[in-house]
Amino acid sequence: MKRTWALIIVGLLYFGVGWILSAIGPSLPGLAVQVNRDVTELGAVFTAFSLGAVLASVGVGAAIGRWGMRTVIAGGAALMGGGILWAGFSPTLLGLLAGTLIGGFGYGGMLAGGNLLIARLYQGAAGALNALNLFFSVGSIGGPLLVATMIGLFGQPQAAIWLAAIVMLVLVVPALRLGEPTQAPTAQMSGAPRWLAAVMFGLIMFTYIGTEIGIGGWIALILERGAGLAAPQAALGTSLFWGMLTGGRLAATFWGDRLGPLKLLLLCLVGLGLGGALLVIGTTQSGLALTAVALMGLACGPIFPTTMLMITHAAGRSGVALSVALTIGTGGGLFLPALFGLFIGWFGPAMGSLLVVADASLMVVMLAVAYRGMTRSARLAGMSAQ
DSSP: OOHHHHHHHHHHHHHHHHHHHHHHHHHHHHHHHHTTSOGGGGGHHHHHHHHHHHHHHHHHHHHHHHHOHHHHHHHHHHHHHHHHHHHHHOSSHHHHHHHHHHHHHHHHHHHHHHHHHHHHHTTTOHHHHHHHHHHHHHHHHHHHHHHHHHHHHHSOTTHHHHHHHHHHHHTHHHHHTOOOOOSOOOHHHHSOOOHHHHHHHHHHHHHHHHHHHHHHHHHHHHHHHTSOOOHHHHHHHHHHHHHHHHHHHHHHHHHHHHHOHHHHHHHHHHHHHHHHHHHHHTTTOHHHHHHHHHHHHHHHTTHHHHHHHHHHHHHTTOHHHHHHHHHHHHTHHHHHHHHHHHHHHHHOHHHHHHHHHHHHHHHHHHHHHHHHHHHHHHHHHHHHHO
């Protein structure tokens, strides 16, 4: 199978992931009625999904080494599609949480297997990884729109989740036909693990995932309470963030390889910090606040796929290093988004903006340490070869 078709198949799976994840939030009222609970009791859905992804990351490196990337990707698609379909039809809260936990576990497998497959097929090209994750962004934009459509047609927002889960199950068949990379991996992906860099890039992913979810989940509230926007206008601010994030990934598919992954990552982290600082200054001014949201979204776009690429470089041929880095990284969704909400509630909307600045600054420091770890390992390898 040509690598372009592999990119399209894995990309369609990532499109489904974005569709599902973005549709869960707007579907919570319908799911609450379905399980006969108050909607405020369903926040554990996100924790269950993130926990499943973390558990999958623990053994994903060993699973890829034993069964190959194709099997891990297809198995992840089957688990995510089946788990989310179960959650979407479950009449009990326990069943809903169990389904999302299984769905998160499948997502963890697809996250690692899909990114590693495309990274190796395209020999570590940053543009290819950004193109792959662009599918996720497009799905994230379409998910809420489909929820609105399902409400209008059937009065059940969770129907959007049912449909997305079925699509993902159908994609298991082409996923099983994906070819394993036949060419030798690049030197960065075939060498010994650079443990310091792998851990640092895992921490960058941890911080970024929590920050992205925090911005996407709470920016409407920041705009509403800070800039005084009405709820519908504040909700459009969330769409602006995800739309600009998609634009950032699209731009990185063309410019990522020219800049190189490390320069691209540094540029985006600085841009995220500047956007957060602008939001601190303009929290109460709608024009500045929306400009800040757009800048943060644009900067966020390439960060996740580029960090995933650097994790594959830092892990080298070690499945253990890959699992450690991904386990650290996927844990960001468990804690940081909740921290955003607590800080905004305790100290006001500007505190959410300050957290973005703090997170971006911390990620720049971690990137510097990771770079040192990569270059130090390269020097040691050169010395041992002499």
